[in-house]
Amino acid sequence: MKLYYDFHIHSCLSPCGDNDMTPNNLVNMAKLLGLDAIALTDHNTCGNCAATAEVAKQAGLLFLPGMELCTAEEIHVICLFPTVAAAEAFEESLAPFPFVENRPEIFGEQRLCNTKDEIVGCEERLLTVASSMSIDNVAEAVNAFGGVAFPAHIDRPSYSITAALGDIPPLGFTAAELTITADKEQYLKQYPLLQTMTLLTDSDAHYLENMPESTPYIEIAEATPEAVIALLKQRSHIRTR
Numbered sequence: 001m002k003l004y005y006d007f008h009i010h011s012c013l014s015p016c017g018d019n020d021m022t023p024n025n026l027v028n029m030a031k032l033l034g035l036d037a038i039a040l041t042d043h044n045t046c047g048n049c050a051a052t053a054e055v056a057k058q059a060g061l062l063f064l065p066g067m068e069l070c071t072a073e074e075i076h077v078i079c080l081f082p083t084v085a086a087a088e089a090f091e092e093s094l095a096p097f098p099f100v101e102n103r104p105e106i107f108g109e110q111r112l113c114n115t116k117d118e119i120v121g122c123e124e125r126l127l128t129v130a131s132s133m134s135i136d137n138v139a140e141a142v143n144a145f146g147g148v149a150f151p152a153h154i155d156r157p158s159y160s161i162t163a164a165l166g167d168i169p170p171l172g173f174t175a176a177e178l179t180i181t182a183d184k185e186q187y188l189k190q191y192p193l194l195q196t197m198t199l200l201t202d203s204d205a206h207y208l209e210n211m212p213e214s215t216p217y218i219e220i221a222e223a224t225p226e227a228v229i230a231l232l233k234q235r236s237h238i239r240t241r
């Protein structure tokens, strides 16, 4: 079956995520846009995944809990997990995070929500600070929690593997992410290793209006987080629309 997806979305927990990016708004917008599967990937946290997973379940939308990890080299990597418990255990394994107090007036609020979109707390640690995990270890570390990791927005000039390392070296990744406007063919030519990897296109939406009307799809036998993760661990291409 075709599974229309967006595996890189921020909620109101990310300081840069709009306060309207609540669990119900995200899920309802995804349904309106005809998406079949979404992942929630806030910066260095999966704190809003439990509430969003529950809302998505009620709406019949496939949900993958995750985070956008910032490595020690300041490379963004999307990490997806089969369950909220696995995502939370991975987050715990990253502790202690360098503590920099968030200043909401400068960086934005970091809101934790429940399934009714009520604010149940605010994260005090600035979530966009780099973790101490090296890019060399991410693929294996996420794999140990049953998940899959892939470098985010490799066509961007900042916080990307290409910007930080000047290349896409063999570090165990089986997938990589391009932004919606990237020229896929150009990147396949420029970085030959991508030819053995699954290329995903995600929105990296921080606002509801950034969630795209037209998204790519993956061909999958079964609409489960485990099947999506297994597919992304294969060394093959994904057809994009």
Ligand SMILES: [Zn+2]
Residues within 6 Å of the ligand: 068, 076, 152, 153, 159
């Ligand atoms: Zn990013």
Ligand SMILES: [Zn+2]
Residues within 6 Å of the ligand: 008, 010, 068, 204
């Ligand atoms: Zn992002």
